[in-house]
Amino acid sequence: MDEAGYRLGMVVAFTLGLWEGVIAIVYRAFTDKEPGVMTAVNYLPRPWCYVAGAAVVVAAAVVVEALDRGRKRLPARRDA
Secondary structure, eight states: OOHHHHHHHHHHHHHHHIIIIIIHHHHHHHOOOOOOGGGGGGGSOHHHHHHHHHHHHHHHHHHHHHHHHHHHHHHHHHHO
């Protein structure tokens, strides 16, 4: 995978983590909108939707960090 692939993966993971985590929690806490496909964690009952949203944010951060480490090691792999 080249640098563009790593960066694309990081953008996708960050966007999904932001949308399914933070934005879903904000929708649940501050609006009366019904859950939808884009805020799937809001289908869970009240305390568990917040736990699931936080887990999504943590998982996205782990994926972004792993992809960033791989992107930083890319020049060393090219030289070998």
